[in-house]
Structures are given as C-alpha cells and as structure tokens.
Amino acid sequence: MREPRLTLITRPGCHLCDEAKLALDRVVAVTADRWTEKDVTDDIELEREYGDRLPVVLLDGKEHGYWRVEEERLLRDLTTPQL
Numbered sequence: 001m002r003e004p005r006l007t008l009i010t011r012p013g014c015h016l017c018d019e020a021k022l023a024l025d026r027v028v029a030v031t032a033d034r035w036t037e038k039d040v041t042d043d044i045e046l047e048r049e050y051g052d053r054l055p056v057v058l059l060d061g062k063e064h065g066y067w068r069v070e071e072e073r074l075l076r077d078l079t080t081p082q083l
Contacts, residue, residue, distance in 0.1 A: 004033065004036045005033055005034075005059060005060050006058070006074075006078075007035065007037070007058040007061075008036070008055055009037075009054060009056040010038070010055050011051075014054055014055065016054065016055055017055040020068070021037070023069035024069060026071060027071055027074050031079060053066040053067065054067075055069075057069055057074065
C-alpha cells in the first residue's frame, strides 16, 4: 500500500482543522485516496513553518492550501495525471 498523498497539518482545538478533516474525508470518498494528519505540537519544525496558517493541506509533500480546503481544486489535482 502506498503512502497517502494528502497530509493535513493541524493542532488540537482548531475549529478550522476540524472542518478541514471533514472536507478531506469528502474528497477521499470520491478519489479513494487516503490522508494522514500531523500535529504541530508534536514537531517544532512544523510549528515554525505552518503554525500561523493552520490547517495546511499538503499534496505529495507540497503545500496545496491553508485555512480552508478548496475541495474542487483538490479533487481536480488528485485526479489529473501527473507528468
């Protein structure tokens, strides 16, 4: 099984993070992908990089967006063949 293409960077108590989790669940229900979560409180480097922009969605390790999940764009990017 391959690694999830999507990573959600979060922190506990973040209401936007909770909304982002639901949005990612909707996206992967369509694409059959998986996502993983990383908590900035467990990683000082993540906190420094993303702490003021949470939640952050990474697609294939690259920042795809922050604060809100752009579901349509994410669906498109997940289903477009990679070159």
